[in-house]
Amino acid sequence: MKKKIMVVDDEESIRFLYEEELKDEGYDVVSYPDALSAIDDFDNQKPDLVLLDIAMPKMSGLDALRILKEKSPDTPIIMSTAYSHYKQDFSTWIADAYIVKSPDLTELKEKIKELLKLNN
Amino acid sequence: MDIDRIVEEWKLLYELGIAISLTTDLKKLLHVVLTAVTIGDGLGFNRAAIFLYNRPNNTMDGVLGVAPDSIQEATTIWNSLRNLDIRGRMASWLLNEINIEAQLNSNFNKTISKSRISLQKDTIFKNINQKQAFVFDASNLGGDDQILRELNFEQFAFAPLISREQPIGAIVADNFYNKRPIEQDDITTLFLFANQSAIAIENLMSIETYKNMSKRLIEEQQNLIHQKHIFNLGRAVADITHEIKNALIGAIGFLDRARKISADSNPQVYQYLEIVKKELDRVYNLTLDINRYAKGQNRSVKKLFDLEKLILDTIEAIKNINSSNIQFITDLSEFAKYLYGDPDQIKQVLINLIKNSTEAIANKKDGLIKISTYKEDKFIVITVEDNGGGIDIKFLPYVFKPFYSTKTHGTGLGLSIVREIVQEHNGVISLDNFVGKGAKFIIKIPNLVEEEKNEKKDNGSG
Structure with a gap:
């Protein structure tokens, strides 16, 4: 059974890049352009892991993080952002991992593998 | 009378x-x-x-x-x-x-x-x-x-x-x-x-x-206006950089995918994409540089770390990337083995200074970079010097200015980042320039460990 990853990012190209790269890694990928639609669809999809952008219009990734963790505390969430300064922000501490966005997805893929293994 | x-x-x-x-x-x-x-x-x-x-x-x-x-x-x-x-x-x-x-x-x-x-x-x-x-x-x-x-x-x-x-x-x-x-x-x-x-x-x-007072007031006022301009400019730059960076993540990401696909099927396309990637990487690195500069004053994570090891590791890493025959010499004092600071930032300082020296001696056969550490009064001193002919006197006033570069491919941020980081550590950076011979950057960072120790000693005896 393939693991399902929920990708939330407002940048269309980045979202598509994640989809393609993660499918290549053998995951099922569902992606959303904003946090609200992702939260709405969460129970329906029951993803094994969520990859969440921080800076997004409508609802920020930090708010979405709190809501998703209340819904499903055991689903690992990786926060992703262009810059590392959110690392010091308290509200990111409940996330399971934190990565700085980069065209090189090696670190992200390793983090995903690690968290999914932990959760088994 | x-x-x-x-x-x-x-x-x-x-x-x-x-x-x-x-x-x-x-x-x-x-x-x-x-x-x-x-x-x-x-x-x-x-x-x-x-x-x-x-x-x-x-x-x-x-x-x-x-x-x-x-x-x-x-x-x-x-x-x-x-x-x-x-x-x-x-x-x-x-x-x-x-x-x-x-x-x-x-x-x-x-x-x-x-x-x-x-x-x-x-x-x-x-x-x-x-x-x-x-x-x-x-x-x-x-x-x-x-x-x-x-x-x-x-x-x-x-x-x-x-x-x-x-x-x-x-x-x-x-x-x-x-x-x-x-x-x-x-x-x-x-x-x-x-x-x-x-x-x-x-x-x-x-x-x-x-x-003089009114002159100073006017100057101060102009300074404030100038600072506000810089601040606004800084924010605009940060916003633009963010957009560029995000766009490049998508572009380079897919470029990599296309490159991999073409690797076997079409070597010519692969070669072209290779060049596109190299150029896009340059722009991408520029956004990282700007970002690093912009957050220069950001909180750093300071701790006591092994400076000697950091220097040796950094040199090793640079040697691996840089295959040219540059010779590295170190003269590291045992009294300057440890430093209280942000190791990531100090590493950035070393990388930028060494990169700078590497470029200065790029065309020399007997290129030499010497890195020394020693203790001086209440400071740990790190120096990076090269035999690359020094810096042209006419460029000296601009050495630490952001976005000023004499190099074709420089962002002009390397040394400004160095200065920002050194200042973040309450240190000072200076330059000994020997025109025709070489340049020596000298960084002095307060040796807080020593002070802490002394304070404890003082408390103990008092």
């Missing part, structure tokens, strides 16, 4: 008073005052000097001395003045015909104007608080009046400059050349004239202070 002489004296003081009150420039006023003290038709002394009271330092600072440099020169000047006959037109003569250049160039002035006498020490200048003028001789000179001794002051007049009850300086005058004894009358006239001068000097000093 007979009545005629008193009238003469008042006429003289009146004339001099007009000259003084018509002078609007402080420096010129000092010349007018001392010329009046030294010309025969004025107070008639041979040599005179003004010292001004420097309140913050509690010193008397020599500001001007007027005197001929030799008896020949003195005689020439006196003769020429005698022929001029300036009585009755003293004020206009003083205002228009003093040879300021010549006065400034005299040896007497050169000695006087670099003298500074501390009022905390043994000196005749302590008499500036007295409301009278004196005749002193060499035996009155204090231990710290060396300057007057050097200038052979024997019998001399001393008049404090007092304005609104406050001493602002003193005039010292003597008859070094013609040895005419100083009389009580001379002293009285000098005292009255000194008082007149003092008020004028203080007024002009106040005006000057006021001018």
Whole structure:
């Protein structure tokens, strides 16, 4: 059974890049352009892991993080952002991992593998 | 004192008073005052000097001395003045015909104007608080009046400059050349004239202070406006960089995918994409640089870390990337093995400086980079030097300025980031530049570990 990853990012190209790269890694990928639609669809999809952008219009990734963790505390969430300064922000501490966005997805893929293994 | 002489004296003081009150420039006023003290038709002394009271330092600072440099020169000047006959037109003569250049160039002035006498020490200048003028001789000179001794002051007049009850300086005058004894009358006239001068000097000093203050205010205001511009510019740059970076993540990400696909099927496309990637990577690295610069002041995570290991690791890493035959030398002191700071940031400093040196010696066969550490007082010092010919003098003022680069491919941020980080560590960075030989960057970072230890020791014993 393939693991399902929920990708939330407002940048269309980045979202598509994640989809393609993660499918290549053998995951099922569902992606959303904003946090609200992702939260709405969460129970329906029951993803094994969520990859969440921080800076997004409508609802920020930090708010979405709190809501998703209340819904499903055991689903690992990786926060992703262009810059590392959110690392010091308290509200990111409940996330399971934190990565700085980069065209090189090696670190992200390793983090995903690690968290999914932990959760088994 | 007979009545005629008193009238003469008042006429003289009146004339001099007009000259003084018509002078609007402080420096010129000092010349007018001392010329009046030294010309025969004025107070008639041979040599005179003004010292001004420097309140913050509690010193008397020599500001001007007027005197001929030799008896020949003195005689020439006196003769020429005698022929001029300036009585009755003293004020206009003083205002228009003093040879300021010549006065400034005299040896007497050169000695006087670099003298500074501390009022905390043994000196005749302590008499500036007295409301009278004196005749002193060499035996009155204090231990710290060396300057007057050097200038052979024997019998001399001393008049404090007092304005609104406050001493602002003193005039010292003597008859070094013609040895005419100083009389009580001379002293009285000098005292009255000194008082007149003092008020004028203080007024002009106040005006000057006021001018400086308003100039500083204007400068500060412009500074603030400038800072606000920079701040807004900084935010705009950060926003734009963010957009560019995000766009590039998508672009480079897919480029990589396309590259992988073409690797086997179409080597030519692969080669072209390789070039596109190289160029896009350059832009991407630029966004990282800008970002790093913009958050230079951000909280850093400081801790005690092994500086020696960090340096050796960094050199190793750079050697691996840079295959050229650059030779690295290290001279790392065991007393500078540990540093309290943000290791990531310090590593960035090293990388940027080494990168800088690497580029400086890129075209040399015997390129050498030397990295040293040592302890100096309360600082840990790190130096990075190369034999790349140094930095062209005309670029020196811009070395640490952001976005200034002499390189074709530089972002101009490398050294600005270095400076930001060093400042973040309360340290200082300086540059020893040996044109034609090489450049040496010197970073001093406070050795907080040492201080902490000392504090603990102090607490322990106390």
